Amino acid sequence: MSGDxxxxxxxxxxxxxxxxxxxxxxxxxxDVAVFDPDPEAxxxxxxxxxxxxxxxxxxxxxxxxAEGKLSFCATLEEAVAGAIWVQESVxxxxxxxxxxxxxxSAAAGQGTIIGSSTSGFKPSExxxxxxxxxxxxxxxxxxxxxxxxxxxxKAICEKAAGILRSMGMYPLTVKKEIDAHIADRLLEAxxxxxxxxxKDGVATTEDIDEAIRMGFGLxxxxxxxxxxxxxxxxxxxxxxxxxxxxxxLSWPWTKLMDVPxxxxxxxxxxxxxxxxxxxxxxxxxxxxxxxxxLVGILRALKVSDNAAGKVVSAHEADLVVSGERDGLxxxxxxxxxxxxxxxxxxxxxxxxxxxxxxxxxGFMELIGADAAYIxxxxxxxxxxxxxxxxNEVHEGDRLTATSQLLSGQGKKMHLFHRLFRGDGxxxxxxxxxxxxxxxxARRTCIPEGEVAEKLAMFERQHADMPKDGAGCFVGERPGxx
Ligand SMILES: NC(=O)C1=CN([C@@H]2O[C@H](COP(=O)(O)OP(=O)(O)OC[C@H]3O[C@@H](n4cnc5c(N)ncnc54)[C@H](O)[C@@H]3O)[C@@H](O)[C@H]2O)C=CC1
Ligand SMILES: C[N+](C)(C)CC(=O)CC(=O)[O-]
Numbered sequence: 001m002s003g004d005x006x007x008x009x010x011x012x013x014x015x016x017x018x019x020x021x022x023x024x025x026x027x028x029x030x031d032v033a034v035f036d037p038d039p040e041a042x043x044x045x046x047x048x049x050x051x052x053x054x055x056x057x058x059x060x061x062x063x064x065x066a067e068g069k070l071s072f073c074a075t076l077e078e079a080v081a082g083a084i085w086v087q088e089s090v091x092x093x094x095x096x097x098x099x100x101x102x103x104x105s106a107a108a109g110q111g112t113i114i115g116s117s118t119s120g121f122k123p124s125e126x127x128x129x130x131x132x133x134x135x136x137x138x139x140x141x142x143x144x145x146x147x148x149x150x151x152x153x154k155a156i157c158e159k160a161a162g163i164l165r166s167m168g169m170y171p172l173t174v175k176k177e178i179d180a181h182i183a184d185r186l187l188e189a190x191x192x193x194x195x196x197x198x199k200d201g202v203a204t205t206e207d208i209d210e211a212i213r214m215g216f217g218l219x220x221x222x223x224x225x226x227x228x229x230x231x232x233x234x235x236x237x238x239x240x241x242x243x244x245x246x247x248x249l250s251w252p253w254t255k256l257m258d259v260p261x262x263x264x265x266x267x268x269x270x271x272x273x274x275x276x277x278x279x280x281x282x283x284x285x286x287x288x289x290x291x292x293x294l295v296g297i298l299r300a301l302k303v304s305d306n307a308a309g310k311v312v313s314a315h316e317a318d319l320v321v322s323g324e325r326d327g328l329x330x331x332x333x334x335x336x337x338x339x340x341x342x343x344x345x346x347x348x349x350x351x352x353x354x355x356x357x358x359x360x361x362g363f364m365e366l367i368g369a370d371a372a373y374i375x376x377x378x379x380x381x382x383x384x385x386x387x388x389x390x391n392e393v394h395e396g397d398r399l400t401a402t403s404q405l406l407s408g409q410g411k412k413m414h415l416f417h418r419l420f421r422g423d424g425x426x427x428x429x430x431x432x433x434x435x436x437x438x439x440x441a442r443r444t445c446i447p448e449g450e451v452a453e454k455l456a457m458f459e460r461q462h463a464d465m466p467k468d469g470a471g472c473f474v475g476e477r478p479g480x481x
Pocket of ligand 1: 015035038089091100139
């Protein structure tokens with residue numbers, strides 16, 4: 001669907017959320033046309049997309065599709081023309097939503113998906129004047145967080161879900177329409193209690209943020225509420241948890257429904273404390289801090305194959321590394337994430353080896369030693385590696401690796417990876433020796449069938465190619481022996 005240069009998304013309203021949607025579509029290969037009357041929209045969206053470019057590709061170990069084309073339109077009709085998805089993200093005012101959806105429904109093709117980012121309105125409210133929108137409620141930052149709550153016509157929601165999955169998102173179809181859908185209903189409860197506690201001097205905005213991020217906030221990214229509370233019931237599980245904490249439903253714990261009056265005094269109090277807490281940083285700086293942490297969390301969840309990490313893995317499985325360079329197969333192509341840089345302001349030594357290891361995985365796939373082969377009980381174990389650090393690599397650089405097979409005789413697979421920066425400079429070589437291994441017996445063995453044939457083929461193809469820097473001992477300069 002995406003990445004073909006033929007898919008167009010229209011973004012109507014390009015503020016915080018519209019800008020995030022624009023980035024998500026664009027970085028997944030869609031052409032994006034924006035309509036927003038704000039004269040500053042282009043600058044603001046440009047800044048959001050710049051943050052998205054440094055963070056979203058860093059979640060993956062493979063390259064995202066080539067970026068689509070971004071354009072800004074003078075009219076809503078121009079933006080909508082030819083789009084397969086129109087996403088409305090204008091301010092949360094029902095009259096404005098009605099006016100905007102009337103114009104979108106008139107301009108869009110029959111099969112076009114029309115999504116609304118509304119945080120709280122139901123599809124029946126959005127469509128009460130004859131429009132045909134579904135709710136597609138995302139989470140900020142839209143380019144990194146997978147969740148999109150879908151509410152409305154079943155067939156349209158199903159079609160929308162397929163497109164969202166192709167962009168690494170997680171569509172959650174809400175069973176019945178309700179004000180504020182699922183997640184905002186939960187968030188509103190936390191927000192209400194938080195305002196109440198600041199107003200009554202129980203806690204500052206900072207105390208409340210610490211209470212969340214030092215405790216239950218850490219749990220929520222990986223287990224949510226119900227699994228977490230099941231564990232909190234100890235060996236007896238959920239029934240014991242409910243027996244212990246169920247009565248709290250009739251204690252004052254659940255009687256905290258008072259809401260503070262929303263007035264200037266409350267706004268001054270909250271905004272003042274928020275300025276004291278984080279006013280020394282710009283919103284874009286805070287966004288980058290947030291994004292770096294989210295990339296780290298998503299990458300960790302990918303390794304444990306948990307929660308949102310599964311969504312990332314499923315998307316990554318659809319991404320491809322391919323091509324040749326200097327007659328050798330490209331086995332790695334990826335962006336350097338912020339977490340790979342160290343106190344010297346460049347990519348830490350560890351990650352040169354990680355890149356080499358991923359290039360080995362890429363070469364293994366090429367010879368048929370892929371996930372299915374490993375599941376069948378055969379694999380390769382690394383027994384020796386030599387990294388030569390030749391050039392600095394920085395956050396955001398596009399790293400590419402080629403792999404040359406020096407020997408594929410017997411149990412051995414002797415590889416020479418060259419890591420290149422985006423500007424074409426050779427950044428490192430990683431020479432590595434692996435042995436073919438029976439995973440059940442935990443003993444080396446000779447590969448057979450397709451793997452053996454492909455090894456022989458690559459060995460022949462790569463035999464006469466330059467090998468400068470291969471076979472050096474530590475400290476030796478190539479060609480000085
Ligand atoms: N900010 C958030 O955390 C989230 C907001 N949402 C929802 O997304 C929608 C947009 O919210 P934000 O992006 O936060 O608001 P925003 O105020 O940042 O952006 C709204 C944008 O719409 C533009 N706009 C106003 N009238 C327009 C019109 N007639 N046609 C086209 N553009 C127009 C504005 O110039 C502005 O750039 C709302 O429905 C909101 O509930 C959803 C998820 C999270
Ligand atoms: C505060 N909010 C209701 C606009 C929040 C959302 O809709 C989702 C989010 O990103 O938190």
